[in-house]
Amino acid sequence: MTTLSRPTLEVSHRGWLTASIMLATIMQVLDTTIANVALPHMTASLGASQEEITWVLTSYIVASAIATPMTGWLVDRLGARMLFILAIAGFTFFSLLCGIATGLEEMVLFRVMQGVFGAVLSPLAQSTILDINPRERMGQAMAVYGAGIMLGPIVGPTLGGWLTEDFGWRYVFLVNLPIGILALFGVAAFMPKTPTKTRRFDFFGFAMLALAVGALQLMLDRGQAVGWFQSAEIWIYTGLAISGLWVFGVHCLTAEDPFIDFRMFRDRNFAMGMLFIFVIGLTLFSGLALLPPLLQSLLGYPVITTGIVMAPRGVGTMISMIVVGRLMGKVDARALVLFGLALTMLAFWMMTGFDTQMDRGPIIWSGLLQGFGLGFVFVPFSTLTFATLATKYRGDGTSMFALVRNVGSGVGISIVTSVLARMVATNHEEIASRLTADAPAVRDLVPGLLAHNQALAAQIDGLVTQQAAMIAYIDNFHLMLIFTAMALPIVFLLRTNTGAPKGPTMPAGDH
Structure with a gap:
């Protein structure tokens, strides 16, 4: 080479x-x-x-x-x-x-x-x-x-x-x-x-890829806000992403000029x-x-x-x-x-x-x-x-x-x-579950919690959070x-190669 x-x-x-x-x-x-x-x-x-x-x-x-x-x-x-x-x-x-x-x-x-x-x-x-x-x-x-x-x-x-x-x-x-x-x-x-x-x-190929990528990005960006798969919106995005990617793959494998x-x-x-x-x-x-x-x-x-x-x-x-x-x-x-x-x-x-x-x-x-x-x-x-x-x-x-x-x-x-x-x-639930009335740390360090001190309870909750x-x-x-x-x-699956890429050398516009 x-x-x-x-x-x-x-x-x-x-x-x-x-x-x-x-x-x-x-x-x-x-x-x-x-x-x-x-x-x-x-x-x-x-x-x-x-x-x-x-x-x-x-x-x-x-x-x-x-x-x-x-x-x-x-x-x-x-x-x-x-x-x-x-x-x-x-x-x-x-x-x-x-x-x-x-x-x-x-x-x-x-x-x-x-x-x-x-x-x-x-x-x-x-x-x-x-x-x-x-x-x-x-x-x-x-x-x-x-x-x-x-x-x-x-x-x-x-x-x-x-x-x-x-x-x-x-x-x-x-x-x-x-x-x-x-x-x-x-x-x-x-x-x-x-x-x-x-x-x-290839408009059809581009449309299918655009559908898959667009739906995937919407799913990723909107997921946390709407509760992920508890929302019908996310299921729709997921279905569109999977179907678009599937059709795009089949099309590119079978089309003459994908x-x-x-x-x-x-x-x-x-x-x-x-x-x-x-x-x-x-x-x-x-x-x-x-x-x-x-x-x-x-x-x-x-x-x-x-x-x-x-x-x-x-x-x-x-x-x-x-x-x-x-x-x-x-x-x-x-x-x-x-x-x-x-x-x-x-x-x-x-x-x-x-x-x-x-x-x-x-x-x-x-x-x-x-x-x-x-x-x-x-x-x-x-x-x-x-x-x-x-x-x-x-x-x-x-x-x-x-x-x-x-x-x-x-x-x-x-x-x-x-x-x-x-x-x-x-983690909040796990930590809070340990702050019970019979916990030694509560009795010795924050006894005010046992007296239902609301201000102290709010302060402790903030620390727990x-x-x-x-x-x-x-x-x-x-x-x-x-x-x-x-x-x-x-x-380890990559190959080092100091030679030229395969194929003819072309100007930048001729990719």
């Missing part, structure tokens, strides 16, 4: 182009988490209830999930450069409209359009970075891409909290304007025109990569979703302090990206992934020792360790996933990679949210540790 000695797509300013497309990617990834902390402030402004305002998040996530698989087809029809320009311009424009929305209906519509235009940015950025870098620079290129993908969710809640408190919730969306304009001009100036390719659009060519999954690295990124998605974003409410609601940290305490996680990621970019090609990529998983597991083990009286040290050190470990996981693993995949599948491959990562994240967040709610109630919640968080950290361990065997 010959060595790939030059980039697939020749560019004259690779560094500036990389910076421009990563600006766009970071902007899109930020929007998956940056609006979370602003929801309470939006409620009054948009005239929505607490339940209705969650559609600001759900609409964006569902629209993005449905549109992501279209990336490969759109690259073929429009070319990577034109698609980038349209996606950045559309995302920036609808960010502006979100920032000036006056009602919930407007906001949900604009968030849907944000999700549609933003969906292609992450897979398109990954595909372009793979196209413009030669084989020997692939590790460093994936380090740059990984930094944007992983830092966005970490920075999002902190940046969102600061903007909301100091400037107002509308700036959570308006902050995208300068970033989007810079990215737009950068791509327009530095990315060469890419050829297009005539490719039939929406997704399943032959790409014959590549073992790519197939194992999809499974691996799903498992990592379970832990990456769900772990991040747990920390802000733990720090703010349970430990009483202000938003700014929460951001400062969580910042070392991002620092660890940045350091590891630099280190692993230099190690790629010199050390077996699988060994780097195993090392990163071991550090991530160690970080989750440290987090199982959290308590309500701890100082900031355990939070900072576990975050730094986890961020450092995740950098060692994401970069070499992403490189291995696409190391042997034929170039013609790269557009569809990166879109499926992004879709599976997002679905894994949605499943993970739903699992930890549900486990947290259920375990708080279970606090301890029950902390135990529930620890239960979730144990679960994240198990999920991370589940990814270990997959690494």
Whole structure:
């Protein structure tokens, strides 16, 4: 197998182009988490209830999930450069409209359009970075891409909290304007025109995949709020997701020109990569979703302090990206992934020792360790996933990679949210059952409970709730540790390959 000695797509300013497309990617990834902390402030402004305002998040996530698989087809029809320009311009424009929305209906519509235009940015950025870098620079290129993908969710809640408190919730969306304009001009100036390719659009296949993904995301986002399978709504979403996925699979296996060519999954690295990124998605974003409410609601940290305490996680990621970019090609990529998983597991083990009286040290050190470990996981693993995949599948491959990562994240967040709610109630009941009249601790330490002191009873109940919640968080950290361990065997099924991907080398538009 010959060595790939030059980039697939020749560019004259690779560094500036990389910076421009990563600006766009970071902007899109930020929007998956940056609006979370602003929801309470939006409620009054948009005239929505607490339940209705969650559609600001759900609409964006569902629209993005449905549109992501279209990336490969759109690259073929429009070319990577034109698609980038349209996606950045559309995302920036609808960010502006979100920032000036006056009602919930407007906001949900604009968030849907944000999700549609933003969906292609992450897979398109990954595909372009793979196209413009030669084989020997692939590790460093994936380090740059990984930094944007992983830092966005970490920075999002902190940046969102600061903007909301100091400037107002509308700036959570308006902050995208300068970033989007810079990215737009950068791509327009530095990315060469890419050829297009005539490719039939398999509407039926896309419709079935969209039905499955959309229903799954709605089930995950709405499940906890409506009591999961106690609600007919969740049963409907589940039925639609299963039937849509089944029909989509049968159609793609039998159609002459399907929406997704399943032959790409014959590549073992790519197939194992999809499974691996799903498992990592379970832990990456769900772990991040747990920390802000733990720090703010349970430990009483202000938003700014929460951001400062969580910042070392991002620092660890940045350091590891630099280190692993230099190690790629010199050390077996699988060994780097195993090392990163071991550090991530160690970080989750440290987090199982959290308590309500701890100082900031355990939070900072576990975050730094986890961020450092995740950098060692994401970069070499992403490189291995696409190391042997034929170039013609790269557009569809990166879109499926992004879709599976997002679905894994949605499943993970739903699992930890549900486990947290259920375990708080279970732990509260378990602890309260021990505070009986004949318990020595009650007689010796809080005899006022026996005298029916209502104020004291309320105070004790608050302490019980606090301890029950902390135990529930620890239960979730144990679960994240198990999920991370589940990814270990997959690494041994990956193959290292320093040669070129199978199949002909093509320009970026000819995937």
